[in-house]
Amino acid sequence: MNHRSLAFRLAVWYAVLMSLTFALVGAGIFYGLTQYVRSSLGDSLRRRSVQVEQILAQSPSDVTDAAIAESINTRVAPEFNNRFVRVTRAPASLVYRSGAPTDRSFEPLGVPPFGGVWPLKSVTRSTVTAQGLRLILSTTPLVTASGQYLIELGTSLEPIETLQQRLLALLGLLLPALVTCASGGGYLLVNWALRPVDRMSQTAAHMSLRNLEARLPVSPTGDALERLSLALNQLLARLRDSLQTSRRFLADASHELRTPLTIIKGELQEIVGKQILHGEVRDRLGSVLEEVARLENLVAGLLVLSRLDAGEVQGDWADLDLAELTLSTAEQMRLMAEDRGIQIDTQALIPIVIRGDRARLKQVIVNLLANAIRFTPRGGMVTLRSSQSSLYSVLEVCDTGIGIPAAALPHVFDRFFRVDEARSREDGGAGLGLSIAKSICSAHGAQLQVDSEVGKGSCFCLMFPRLPKAVIQRAAQALRSEHANDGDTDLTGGESVLVALRPRSLF
Amino acid sequence: MRLLIVEDDPKLAEFVARGLRAELYAVDLAADGREGQNYINSYEYDLLILDLMLPFVSGSELLRRVRQSHPSLPVLILTARDTIEEKVRHFEAGADDYLTKPFDFAELVVRVKALLRRTPIERTDVLLFSDLELNRLTREVRRGDQRIELTGKEYALLEYLLSSPCRVFSRAMILEHVWDQSFEGVTNIVDVYVRHLRRKVDDCFPVKLIHTVRGVGYCVRDSESAIAPDLQ
Secondary structure, eight states: OOTTSHHHHHHHHHHHHHHHHHHHHHHHHHHHHHHHHHHHHHHHHHHHHHHHHHHHHHSOTTOOHHHHHHHHHHHTOTTTTTOEEEEEETTTEEEEEOOOOTTOOSOGGGSOOOOSSOOSSOEEEEEEOTTSOEEEEEEEEEEETTEEEEEEEEEESHHHHHHHHHHHHHHHHHHHHHHHHHHHHHHHHHHHHHHHHHHHHHHHHTOOTTOTTOOOOOOOOOSHHHHHHHHHHHHHHHHHHHHHHHHHHHHHHHHHTHHHHHHHHHHHHHHHHTOOOOHHHHHHHHHHHHHHHHHHHHHHHHHHHHHHHTTOOOSOEEEEEHHHHHHHHHHHHHHHHHHTTOEEEEEEOOOOEEEEEHHHHHHHHHHHHHHHHHTSOTTOEEEEEEEEOSSEEEEEEEEOSSOOOTTTGGGTTSTTOOSSHHHHHHHTOOSOHHHHHHHHHHHTTOEEEEEEETTTEEEEEEEEEOOOHHHHHHHHHHHHHHHHHHTOOOOOSHHHHHHHHIIIIIO | OEEEEEOSOHHHHHHHHHHHHHTTOEEEEESSHHHHHHHHHHSOOSEEEEESSOSSSOHHHHHHHHHHHOTTOOEEEEESOOOHHHHHHHHHTTOSEEEESSOOHHHHHHHHHHHHOSSOOOOOSEEEETTEEEETTTTEEEETTEEEOOOHHHHHHHHHHHHSTTOOEEHHHHHHHHSOGGGTTTOOHHHHHHHHHHHHHTTTSSSOOEEEETTTEEEEOOSSSOOOGGGO
16 A cells, blocks of 8 residues: 555545544543433432431421431332432431442442531532442431431442443444544545546556547546546647647758758859869868758758658568668678777677568668767777567667766757767767667657666667567457548558557557 | 759759759759740650649649650659658659759759660670779779779779769768668768778879769769869
């Protein structure tokens, strides 16, 4: 269980609030019930006390203590009612004391005599017997013709205490059960309530910049969740629009640059070719032409990128051995490497068959190899390796070059990013090579990753997911029926299927 | 030989026309599709150079009409659109060649000449320039009486340079003919191979044959011969 999750924190809050509420309610019940039982017991004692008062008040002034005792025993019968009765005449002579009650709940002799000043009116108090039992006593003063009396009427508090204990036990049992139910239920409830958000985040996670057509599921609940999904969908639409605008701008701009570039290049080439210029002028024009060539490469690179961005994967997709393509490309570039005193090791290339566009994949290999050669000092080594696991076909291009600083690693595939401005400028690199390689890989559903250590070298790793044939076939069928509905019938092979599969299933 | 260029960018049209006139072709210019149509209907042309994005009548539409009225007129498409799909579409619509901007003028001349060649010229088996000799049958290269051993790519490079002595070949043209476009912009592969070729062909000889024209490319010439006429 995640201790920082919303559901967990809410459940804890529920538990705390429930415990507090329950404790307050429990205390209220406990106090209220105790008070009620005590006061009703006090009332019943006072009613008996009134009977004793009547006996005393009706007695003649010369009545004997025995006659009083006789009347009380007959009319009040304290022993049978489990009551304690004691009548004291002022100043301190005991007139009557009831005997042991039938239920033996207390010992009358153990009840301490009334101490202190006699009260002016009837009061209820508790006292403790010599045996440690608690009694409730109603004490009433009375003045009659025969003298001044103090009537004490009491009973054991034990039934009330038993009630209190039972109530406490009940509350003590109920509290944890209730809190557990509340917090557990709360946890489940929050999780359930958050499930649409979960679905939204899952859909969002499967989106990429190439796949901005997908929308989050909207549950028509009319609440904050619906508003959230609608707002996010609107945001996605705006994102797609602005991305399309910028891509179109990139494509248009690089397109429009081509005609002026042709003229500049043509005119300059003509002048330089005439050989009427000499020395410095010729050299400077040559230098301008070199810049024109760079501009040309840049425009071409941007166009390639804008096409890949737009999801155009051209050319023929076919099954091909990437290792064989790598080997033949490496052979073509071997002289370039040897020219710089760099060895290319192709020993570890084993056949890996993938599906893709041969020309574009070759571009990836050329870019990676050129990069490796460019950034490896004389005497270094570029190693090409291929391997296959159950999930991926992997091609690695590793060098013993200058490496890439850790801070720059996340940016090496960014457009126009250069680790070392001065050095790359000198080489004429436009800073688009790796970005193009990455885009081509993405268009193939492959990943291009880099690992590097400064001073030791870099390793670029190309990973093609190996799709089970069944998956491709199923997707092909689904796609065919989808397109049949659109009235589009020119879809023929697995290659288009893989292209269509790419955004949804591979990322 | 009379050529028509239909291109709406006046500077580019003028530049191409000037270069082709220097090659001794008669060149007409049309600035839009409608004007181009009128020219084609009025005169007899040997070659049509056609831009695709034109006002009034698009290049694709003009190509379609030309194919109906003049089935045998060679058409070279000159455009900034370089996707494979575009190329295939226009070849299917009847274009004979396709050149993408920004192009090298030398490349344009080579293609124009190839299109205007009514009958295929005989391929010479031996290319000879100065005292350098390349035999296409035996793949033997000699300079004077000395035999030069070349690797496959070096041979292909020299063969390409020798195919038109005194013409400057740009790196892009060399890449496209000897390698493929994957290497463009990323590598200095052409320079490396030219350096190696020079080491074998020129280093031991007083007269250097392979020359660099800075900013443009490479050409084969000796010190006396002027640069190719199409660049003058």
